[in-house]
Amino acid sequence: MLHLVLFLIFGAICVAGAVNLLVQRHPINSALSLVAVMASLAVEYLLLGAEFVAAVQVIVYAGAIMVLFVFVIMLLNAGEEARTGGSRVAILFGIPGMLAGSLLVAWVLITHSGTQEVSAGALPGPPREIANLLFHDFLLPFEVTSVLVLIAIMGAVVLAARPESIEQQKREG
Amino acid sequence: MNLTTFIIVSVIKTVIALFVLLTAVAYSVWLERKVVGHIQNRWGPTRVGPFGLLQPLADGAKFLFKEDLIPPHVYKPLYIAAPMLAVMFALTSISVIPIGNVVTIGNIKTPLQITDVNIGLLIVLGITSLGVYGVALAGWSSNSKYSLLGGLRASAQMVSYEISLGLSLVGVLILAGSFSLRAIVDAQAGTFWGFIPRWNIFQGQIIAFFIYLTAAYAETNRVPFDLPEAETELVAGYHTEYSAMKFAMFFMAEYANMITVACLASLLFLGGWHGPLFGPPLLQAILPVFWFGLRVFMFLFIYIWVRGTLPRFRYDQLMAFGWKFLLPMAIANLVITALIVAIRS
Amino acid sequence: MSLAFQASQALPRGTDYLRILPELVLSIFGMIIMVLDPVVDQRRNQKALGTLALIGSLAAIASTLWQARAPGLAFWNMVQVDTFSVFFHFLITTITAVVILTSYEYMEVQQIRVGEYYALILFGAVGMCLMSSAVELVLIFIALEISSISTYILAGFRRRAAISSEASIKYFLLGSFATAFFLYGVALMFGATGSTSIPTIEQHLRSGSIPVLAYVAIALMFVGLGFKVAAAPFHVWTPDVYEGAPAPIVGFMSTAPKAAVFAVLLRIMFQIHAPGRLGLIWVAAALSMTLGNIGALVQQNVKRLLAYSSIAHAGYLLVAFAALPQNGIPSAMFYTASYAAMNIGAFAVVSHFGGAGERYVTLEDYSGLGRRSPVLAAALTLFLLSLIGIPITAGFFAKFYVFSAALQANLVGLVIIGVINSAVAAYYYLRVIVVVYMHDPRDESVLPAVPLELGAALAITALTTIYLGLLPGRVLDYASRSAGDLLH
Secondary structure (H helix, E strand, O other): OHHHHHHHHHHHHHHHHHHHHHHOOOHHHHHHHHHHHHHHHHHHHHHOOOHHHHHHHHHHHHHHHHHHHHHHHHHHOOOOOOOOOOOHHHHHHHHHHHHHHHHHHHHHHHHOOOOOOOOHHHOOOOHHHHHHHHHHHOHHHHHHHHHHHHHHHHHHHHHHOOOOOHHHHHHHO | OOHHHHHHHHHHHHHHHHHHHHHHHHHHHHHHHHHHHHHOOOOOOOOOOHHHOOHHHHHHHHHHHOOOOOOOOOOHHHHHHHHHHHHHHHHHHHHHOOOOOEEEEOOEEEEOOOOOOOOHHHHHHHHHHHOHHHHHHHHHHOOOHHHHHHHHHHHHHHHHHHHHHHHHHHHHHHHHOOOOHHHHHHOOOOEEOOOEEOOHHHHOOHHHHHHHHHHHHHHOOOOOOOHHHOHHHHOOHHHOOOOHHHHHHHHHHHHHHHHHHHHHHHHHHOOOOOOOOOOOHHHHHHHHHHHHHHHHHHHHHHHHHHHHHOOOOOHHHHHHHHHHHHHHHHHHHHHHHHHHHHHHO | OOOHHHHOOOOOOHHHHHOOHHHHHHHHHHHHHHHHOOOOOHHHHHHHHHHHHHHHHHHHHHHHHHHOOOOEEEOOOOEEEOHHHHHHHHHHHHHHHHHHHHHHHHHHHHOOOOHHHHHHHHHHHHHHHHHHHEOEHHHHHHHHHHHHHHHHHHHOOOOOOHHHHHHHHHHHHHHHHHHHHHHHHHHHHHHHHOOOEHHHHHHHHHHOOOOHHHHHHHHHHHHHHHHHOOOOOOOOOHHHHHHHOOHHHHHHHOOHHHHHHHHHHHHHHHHOOOOOHHHHHHHHHHHHHHHHHHHHHOOOEHHHHHHHHHHHHHHHHHHHHHOOHHHHHHHHHHHHHHHHHHHHHHHHHHHHHHOHHHOOOEOHHHOOHHHHOHHHHHHHHHHHHHHHOOOOOHHHHHHHHHHHHHHHOOOHHHHHHHHHHHHHHHHHHHHHHHHHHHOOOOOOOOOOOOOHHHHHHHHHHHHHHHHHHHOOHHHHHHHHHHHHHHHO
């Protein structure tokens, strides 16, 4: 019972944070809303019995990635965004579409739960089990992720570097 | 233990822990002023109470009654929230830190820590990693160049050194095989050959210990890594625009973080509360807490000693040191420890 | 929870590595290129690194053929090597090799630094190859990300053209959105069946009643994958991205990632008997064919025209997914291969003709190409005729098999839409051919000669197009056997 109440509270915070992220005009407020989303997600994981994942979620997302977001916003001294009117198409189709989609998923989950779903406790939660999954059963995806990270870094370097032609390089020697 | 006793015991423990922590914070300020004073051939505080012992109380009163000034150019919501965040995260992390064995009072058996979770270390790391928000947001929301520079430096520095800090602890985790702080301390019980305690620094983690200590100094923005508040260049860094109680909150957060770091160092590397036990049962119950307190005190003293001795790094030196020296060392230590454990098993 | 740790072997064995050998070879060559980039002399490094990448992709082709002799599962049921995966590995690595051949001249003319370019192509190919052999949704997701991110970056490689950065950003934003849909689908599928492994999901869905959640999961995954193959209604990014990206890369990303995603779609749709497949596919296929062809009718820019044509072709291909498995899978595979041959060929011509800064890309620029460069014009004509689906070209049999597979599944409506669309499509492809041969050249200047590497690429694609158009039997047989493997 207590779990359910806490779950609902943090779920509400999570959704509210996500909405606030979109509504806020100042990037730093948006970034902080995202921190709130990450943190409340961590609590949700904790309530599902995945304490290790919860801690990692806080350390990695809230503690490292979002700090870099805030850092960049501070460094660029980004100001408030200018509002555009918003696209007509987005308002006419996007919002109703999104609502319909989420209602559909919610309806399916509510009406058809309890039949074949996976119960939370059956999944691996303790660090040891997660390690066994990560470094044994899912070893290949884990290792392949390094390629993913590598090309992401390369992409950042390529797109951030100043465009210089071969001619320039020749001139410079 | 039923729910009511659980709640009562938890509340009592929380209150005691907070009281002890805040007192410790106040008196480590006093200790710092005293020790630095003596290092610099001064007396430090002497006027309020014997040896200036009541100085922290006087300071606290002063902070409370000062005018709470909010400069007009700040971004108010975050300006107000930042010191609260800083102090909140600093005080929360103490909740999983054990200070002694499990004790039995009457028929209630409870560990000497607010809550014993099996991923305690990760929780401490997680909360510490959130601590940077207080500093970063203070710097940004003050809307002043000195604060902003301080905040930027703080966030870059803390993110950089967090990696070495975390990696230096992995060796300990491999040896103990658990994230629980209690289990890590228990794994350090006993001695080698009857006289060398099985503390982790004697189990080959001595390099990790120094990496941890260095990175922890940077994490808490202390000398020689106190660039976020370098007074010679940034006035007071991220808290330039803060006064009265809000300033005191940053102050409290900094010292509470120091204490957390000292506690962790004692638990992870120096065997926690293990030490010789003797005397009547009551003394035997209290001694572990005393041994633990002694270690924490030692670390706090070293903190202050370092502050009184070392000059400040330059910013590029700080970054180069963190990424090019500390991080490779931490990785090497991790690899070697893992190899040793793998060969031994 | 009892862990598989004790049950199976603790460390990967040699055969495990053999079964990801093409991926390993591609990654190693990618890393060698990255390391050599700063070391090799700048003036010569263009060709040297390109050659290295070419060797890498050829080695990957060789290792694919070698790997084909030892089919089976590897890495604890993560990847499966069978005729199906070998077919797509061979296709993707060949596409990579041909695209590298077409890039040689282009990169020199556009004066782009190549170090990361070739490495990214190879790494992207790693992701695409893994997608075709993975039988685990988590691995598929990671592989999909690898292939997507590398193409996002490659799309922005014309650093001095704002249009290229625009393409990259647009592709990245919409692509990440689509990937999120796919991931959500995977999560729901896990919720519905308790597993992310495709064989387990298949068993689960076959054994009992199908949970409603699985329908939603399939739909969401289809949204994500539909975006990647530019199927309507998720196609809006295609024209802008194809217009902005470097021409050889357009050839690459309109074929290789698409082939990989189609492989994933085949697994999801047929191997796990995706519930609700027919309706989804029907709508997407009909929309893609119609919107793609109508859009292409009014285009003046050849790259945009080919972009719309690729939307339409995704539609034709999707028709095969609505058919019965034993006909649908081979015809889809055959279509993927023939489309790859003709489309890369077409973009090879576009990339050569575009010149520095891709100046000549409108339809008017192509006027009189038949007189200025008969070889290029002939090649372009061949590819365009194949895209229409004229007999003795690959496109004919591709369409023929797809439509006959659909007819056998009684999808008369879809086939009628497809045939009408093919007729409409003939108009705009023929318009290009008319401009090339009937109009007077606006610019009489001599075109640069076709260099050897580009000539080789054109020859390979043209010969493949004709070969598949004359003797489709062997490839189709192989595809049918793969279909058998996929369905057990």
